[in-house]
Amino acid sequence: MNLKITDHLIQEQLKQITRRHFLQNLSTGIGGIAAASILGGCSTFFDKKGNPTQISNNPMEPSVSHFRAKAKKIIYMHMAGAPSQIELFDYKPELYKLNGKECPPSLLEGKKFAFINGKPNMLGPIASFNQYGNSGAWVSNHLPNFSRAVDEVCFIKSMHTNEFNHAPAQLFMHTGSPRMGRPAIGAWVTYGLGSENENLPGFIVLASGGKTPDAGKSIWGSGFLPSVYQGVQCRSEGDPVLYVSDPHNQDRTIKGDIINTINEINKEHLAEYNDPEINTRIAQYEMAYKMQISVPEVMDISKEPAYIHQMYGTQPGKSSFANNCLLARRLVEQGVRYVQLFHWGWDSHGADDFTSLTGGFVERCKEIDQAMTALLEDLKQRGLLEETLIVWGGEFGRTPIREIRPGANPKNIGRDHNPDAFTVWMAGAGVKAGYTHGETDEISFNVIKDKVHVHDFQATILHLLGMNHEQLTYFYQGRDFRLTDVHGQIVKQVLS
Amino acid sequence: MKFFKKSNTIFLLILALIICISIYYTGTHNNSIDFNTQVRPILNAKCVSCHGGVKKAGGISFIFRDEALGKGKSGKWCIVPGKAHESEFFTRLTHHDNEFRMPLGKEQLSVKDIDILKQWINEGAKWDKHWAFIPPVKSEIPQATSSSKNFIDNFILAQAEKDDINLKPNVEADKATLIRRIALDITGIPPTTIELEQFINDKSVNAYEKLIDNYLSSPKYGEKWAGIWLDMARYADSKGYEKDQTRNIWRYRDYLIKAFNQDKKFTDFTIEQLAGDLIPKATEDQILASAFHRNTLNNDEGGADNEEFRVAAVIDRTNTTFDVWQGITMGCTQCHGHPYDPIRHEEYYQFFDYFNQTTDADNVDETPVYFSPLDYDFEKAQAIAKEINLITNKSKQTVINNAKEFRRLYGDFLKAIDCDEHKDVLIDNKKVIPLKDGAYISFKNANLDSYSKVYSAYSMSNNMGCIIEIRTNSPQGPLIAMFDTETTFDEIYFREGKVVQSITGKKDIYIVFKKNKNGHLKGLFYSFHFNNSNKKKAPILDSLHQELMKAIDPVGTPVMGEFLPSERRTTRVFLRGSIQTPGDTVHPNVPHILNSEIKTTPKNRLEMAQWITHRNNPLTARVAVNRFWEQIFGVGIVETLEDFGSQGAKPSHPELLDYLAVYFMEDCNWSMKKIIKTILMSSTYRQSSVVSKEALNIDPKNKYLLRGxxxxxxxxQIRDQALSVAGILSPKMFGPSVMPYQPDGIWQTVYNGNNWITSKGEDKYRRALYTYIKRSSPYPAYLNFDSPSREFCLVRRIRTNTPLQSLNILNDTVYVEASIALARKALEHYPNSIDKAIENIYYEALLKKPSQNKANILNNLYKKSFDQYTQKQHLLVELKKIEPEDYKSQQLAALSNVASAIINLDEFITKE
Incomplete structure (x- = not known):
């Protein structure tokens, strides 16, 4: 068995060597893009073991993972604001009975809350639950479509984190550190695996819900990794990628003429100066031209057949989570390595209708239910689920205790942040489908079985993509950095 | 294929063996072992990951000599100087049993390495300091050659000779290349064609030197170098994290520009930024300079623990100070001892203590803030005050005082900071913070007309609060109202209190702060209101009064402020770097390894700053000159600007680095202009950057600098240059940040009403360093070209070359406008000759005439574009607003495309 894997790896490597040669031979014309260095100007570049390498490797070239893995790409859906596990997946019959009762002080001991103060009351689930599928997974009435798909899904109900404010917790979830400045998991993944599509960025971000996540663009930044690995935000409104549209006095033909002119002169200049960096620049201008064509193409969902639009609930030209789900499928189809979706608006404190479990929360559920189910089903029918990892979750959970905002209308019901228990789910390549991992106590306040820390979760995602989280390192400021810092245990039980 | 691979491997093995043997015979027998070049690299590569500052497996560490010479858990002496065979270290390296042999579970060390270590122990296990921890000295300048212009060239050529680099230095670049290079390096903006022609026509011997002097005296010099320093300062116009509200700290940027232009000594420049607030009789500039460390992030997110983020800011200040001035990665020691440099875990917190004594505390209002007299609109205040008959001609201070008095008497509320008397409170520009039970503030003759409601504006986090009692006549006088405060999640809220008795008329009012039932006495108090209305709002003043309030109540700049000695915080080590696990108490001190030639214990932040600028600080001058070098040559003498430690890159020219460092301190007397000039005067700098195939082969990365x-x-620079050559760059200096064009929909920050509103007039075309930087959503065009998001200090930008950059210059509005402006200018000058117009654009942009070939290519583009527009008139709609005539608009459009091609050229966006 081991031998086979080694053979396979060698074969893969050889394929890539051949491919590189092939592209190098083409490097004089359009098409020789990947041969040239995106990082040509970078004076030192470190390989994945932290050793400085010679320049003029394409940092985006697909590379062999640490070991063979089923997942080749990933779609990560983050519900920014932290959705309530109690109203979605973590069924707690006891909690209904406790509704309205005063919270015993013993429960509050040693707990830090963002907002809860004084003597709060317990809050029963604002949802009804049923079991679905062969796996008998519990899903609430808020996700009627999703209940169809539970046999594809692996729930982790025992997540916990260190952070209880949104921005630090989102940073922690995506960069392994609660402070700004570390690379996002998507940057790590493209750094480790490269990208399979030369005309599109390897790490693409799609945001919906009207706002970007609380922690801003730093949760898809490249931190200390070279900036080629940062997430590129694609948008449904305005330029799909910044600066990709022609200015008012140009069209594609004219732009083609301009780029040809630039590159002809650059080639003249190269002959005079011999600086290899000029060669890289030539390649980047060719790539820019290709992106101007391929990005709007892949981002245009209007040509999808009607049944697909029906399936996802998409409306071309609008910005929505459903559109982003469909885009995510189109992107992974094109070989994009990491697609990150953010959907904003889950911070259900009950301060107003938007943040009420009876208001905004229900709306959010409707926005995601059909679309994320369609995404799973669509990927499956195309055979893409076998090589794509799907992840869904928030940055922490919510309390079984009701939060009362001073001055808020009592009809609005909400819960505070709970870093000690929340639910995420995964599906697709390499994941044990129809399985539920971990357990919380009878009020979903603390994890009582199979705790999974954020770093464990990250280690598991990297593992599913064929990378060892302890070996995926970057040498910076005198030491090796990694996504999981010095922590992280792979959650073996969730692997298929 | 497979066979070839195998034989290849065998060949390599044999080759490696031959090399090993030859090194073995030539290397180890004659000379004694050098710790730094021979031993430390082995220890760092093979040993310290288990036996270092992080893990001390078996109780053994190879970071400090005394530890390496000690006994491990086994009870055996690790290294016995002079006696390799009695040293457990040596025994374990050569042990026959895998289970005992070190490195554990790894391959045995090479024979060569083992021999080096053996000989080293036998020679006494001498432990030398890493070079960067020894203060620099000038070594003798190597012999000059004919091309030497100053000592730099001698060192450069000597190094190439020493390393057997068989290349000759390049010839001097032509004058056009030189002036462009110099102008870009000193001012960040290319020269004008007039400056070029003056330089070409200046036949005097010192024409080159005059050129440098001229540019160094240009105010643009300060803008360029301040721009670089903003990365060090992690300067931004917002506070970071979720809310990411605007921060008013641009006066710090103004300070930087002025400091560079005045050629402030690097020592003063350093001390002012680290501790300007503590300098006796500090000037306004010195206080504003201390905003350097107020560029840390603030978390205004609801429910965030202020202390957690205050500590995060102090950690950031500690790390940044080392990153910027000492070039060592102190951040490592936040959690444990340094993995390979001799700095201990406690030493981090000893240094941390210098920054742990400031009064800022992650408060929403950014206290302490400094109000520059420039912030007060005296004239306006005076005019309004006159209009409402508040005062007649009085001094400025009287205007302010009277306005405050007015606010108190007629504004229907008592602003805490306007109090007449106070006890045991900290008062800053906006609010009052009680320090002790029974603390109070008082107002004399406050006007209290028949109120039925009482409100207070205050803010506090979780687990804070206090009782506020409002009394008349004295702190013990009759109680008229009281508050039991509640959490406001850091927002400033108006909360209603309980009226005990309503009184009228002018009374002395005492506001007394007492501990609440939980024993807390903490919060920020802004104002107290007495009125009849049911509205929970501050009283509404008429617009004139509001204007007056605004004029006397401007936005200040966050600066550093120190606690009184009696209020000092206790600093404790955070075990594993976590605020949750405090360890032993520590006292302020600097790392021992850097202090050996200075031997002082700085007591506070000011003394620490003086310690950094001490002549015998081993790193400050080296790190500083290395940064200038990197800015000018693209790569530092120590390539890892951020790490001069034993794991950082080795200096390419060690003697030159040290000579420059001492030259900077002694000969230049820390003048930054002088050291820049010295580098620019060298012939190394003046070389052409054309590279031969041979040179590319021998020295691909130009480590030896035998070419430009x-x-x-x-x-x-890319933005400023395009605007400058197009003639639309605004020369306006200083002031608040501006918002140039940015694509729509970039800013979508949560809970933040701020919007990107494109600046008007020339503010759209200011230099890049004035662009508003929002941390959670930085200006995308700068990110594309490797600008950091300013969340933390970044001492070295890594240059990339990506297709997003190409798209940026091709399609971003600012470059489209620059292309059109260039084309219009050229058409105005040469209305009858497109050839000349094209040549002119190229000349304006690159200061050279295009070669015939390049000119043909550009002309070809013009013709193609012009033909395209004949059929595609719809593309001319926008341009017709500038140039209504059909033919001319078509000309302008086609020529704009030529200009666009030129500003996208590699030679344009590159310093050659």
């Missing part, structure tokens, strides 16, 4: 440096301009 050639590298892409920074994000700031």
């Amino acid at each position: 440096a050639r590298f892409r301009l920074s994000s700031e």
Whole structure:
């Protein structure tokens, strides 16, 4: 068995060597893009073991993972604001009975809350639950479509984190550190695996819900990794990628003429100066031209057949989570390595209708239910689920205790942040489908079985993509950095 | 294929063996072992990951000599100087049993390495300091050659000779290349064609030197170098994290520009930024300079623990100070001892203590803030005050005082900071913070007309609060109202209190702060209101009064402020770097390894700053000159600007680095202009950057600098240059940040009403360093060209070359406008000759005439474009607003495309 894997790896490597040669031979014309260095100007570049390498490797070239893995790409859906596990997946019959009762002080001991103060009351689930599928997974009435798909899904109900404010917790979830400045998991993944599509960025971000996540663009930044690995935000409104549209006095033909002119002169200049960096620049201008064509193409969902639009609930030209789900499928189809979706608006404190479990929360559920189910089903029918990892979750959970905002209308019901228990789910390549991992106590306040820390979760995602989280390192400021810092245990039980 | 691979491997093995043997015979027998070049690299590579500052497996560490010479858990002496065979270290390296042999579970060390270590122990296990921890000295300048212009060239050529680099230095670049290079390096903006022609026509011997002096005296010099320093300062116009509200700290940027232009000594420049607030009789500039460390992030997110983020800011200040001035990665020691440099875990917190004594505390209002007299609109205040008959001609201070008095008497509320008397409170520009039970503030003759409601504006986090009692006549006088405060999640809220008795008329009012039932006495108090209305709002003043309030109540700049000695915080080590696990108490001190030639214990932040600028601080001058070098040549003498430690890159020219460092301190007397000039005067700098195939082969990365440096301009330079050659760059200096064009929909920050509103008039075309930087959503065009998001200090930008950059210059509005402006200018000058117009654009942009070939290519583009527009008139709609005539608009459009091609050229966005 081991031998086979080694053979396979060698074969893969050889394929890539051949491919590189092939592209190098083409490097004089359009098409020789990947041969040239995106990082040509970078004076030192470190390989994945932290050793400085010679320049003029394409940092985006697909590379062999640490070991063979089923997942080749990933779609990560983050519900920014932290959705309530109690109203979605973590069924707690006891909690209904406790509704309205005063919270015993013993429960509050040693707990830090963002907002809860004084003597709060317990809050029963604002949802009804049923079991679905062969796996008998519990899903609430808020996700009627999703209940169809539970046999594809692996729930982790025992997540916990260190952070209880949104921005630090989102940073922690995506960069392994609660402070700004570390690379996002998507940057790590493209750094480790490269990208399979030369005309599109390897790490693409799609945001919906009207706002970007609380922690801003730093949760898809490249931190200390070279900036080629940062997430590129694609948008449904305005330029799909910044600066990709022609200015008012140009069209594609004219732009083609301009780029040809630039590159002809650059080639003249190269002959005079011999600086290899000029060669890289030539390649980047060719790539820019290709992106101007391929990005709007892949981002245009209007040509999808009607049944697909029906399936996802998409409306071309609008910005929505459903559109982003469909885009995510189109992107992974094109070989994009990491697609990150953010959907904003889950911070259900009950301060107003938007943040009420009876208001905004229900709306959010409707926005995601059909679309994320369609995404799973669509990927499956195309055979893409076998090589794509799907992840869904928030940055922490919510309390079984009701939060009362001073001055808020009592009809609005909400819960505070709970870093000690929340639910995420995964599906697709390499994941044990129809399985539920971990357990919380009878009020979903603390994890009582199979705790999974954020770093464990990250280690598991990297593992599913064929990378060892302890070996995926970057040498910076005198030491090796990694996504999981010095922590992280792979959650073996969730692997298929 | 497979066979070939195998035989290849065997061949390599044999080759490696031959090399090993030859080194073995030539290397180890004659000379004694050098710790730094021979031993430390082995220890760092093979041993310290288990036996270092992080893990001390078996109780053994190879970071400090005394530890390496000690006994491990086994009870055996690790290294016995002079006696390799009695040293457990040596025994374990050569042990026959895998289970005992070190490195554990790894391959045995090479024979060569083992021999080096053996000989080293036998020679006494001498432990030398890493070079960077020994203060620099000038070594003798190597012999000059004919091309030497100053000592730099001698060192450069000597190093190449020493390393057997068989290349000759390049010839001097032509004058056009030189002036462009110099102008970009000193001012960040290319020269005008007039400056070029003056330089070409200046036949005097010192024409080159005059040129440098001229540019150094240009105010643009300060803008360029301040721009670079903003990365060090992690300067931004917002506070970071979720809310990411605007921060008013641009006066710090103004300070930087002025400091560079005045050629402030690097020592003063350093001390003012680290501790300007503590300098006796500090000037306004010195206080504003201390905003350097107020560029840390603030978390205004609801429910965030202020202390957690205050500590995060102090950690950031500690790390940044080392990153910027000492070039060592102190951040490592936040959690444990340094993995390979001799700095201990406690030493981090000893240094941390210098920054742990400031009064800022992650408060929403950014206290302490400094109000520059410039912030007060005296004239306006005076005019309004006159209009409402508040005062007649009085001094400025009287205007302010009277306005405050007015606010108190007629504004229907008592602003805490306007109090007449106070006890045991900290008062800053906006609010009052009680320090002790029974603390109070008082107002004399406050006007209290028949109120039925009482409100207070205050803010506090979780687990704070206090009782506020409002009394008349004295702190013990009759109680008229009281508050039991509640959490406001850091927002400033108006909360209603309980009226005990309503009184009228002018009374002395005492506001007394007492501990609440939980024993807390903490919060920020802004104002107290007495009125009849049911509205929970501050009383509404008429617009004139509001204007007056605004004029006397401007936005200040966050600066550093120190606690009184009696209020000092206790600093404790955070075990594993976590605020949750405090360890032993520590006292302020500097790392021992850097202090050996200074031997002082700085008591506070000011003394610490003086310690950094001490002549015998081993790193400050080296790190500083290395940064200038990197800015000018693209790569530092120590390539890892951020790490001069034993794991950082070795200096390419060690003697030159040290000579420059001492030269900077002694000969230049820390003048930054002088050291820049010295570098620019060298013939090394003046070389052409054309590279021969041979040179590319021998020295691909130009480590030896036998040719000029050639590298892409920074994000700031690319923008400024395009605007400058197009003639639309605004010369306006200083002031608040501006918002140039940015694509729509970039800013979508949560809970933040701020919007990107494109600046008007010339503010759209200011230099890049004035662009508003929002941390959670930085200006995208700068990010594309490797600008950091300013969340933390970044001492070295890594240059990349990506297709997003190409798209940026091709399609971003600012470059489209620059292309059109260039084309219009050229058409105005040469209305009858497109050839001349094209040549003119190229000349304006690159200061050279295009070669015939390049000119043909550009002409060809013009013709193609012109033909395209004949059929595609719809593309001319926008341009017709500028140039209504059909033919001319078509000309302008086609020529704009030529200009666009030129500003996208590699030679344009590169310093050659």
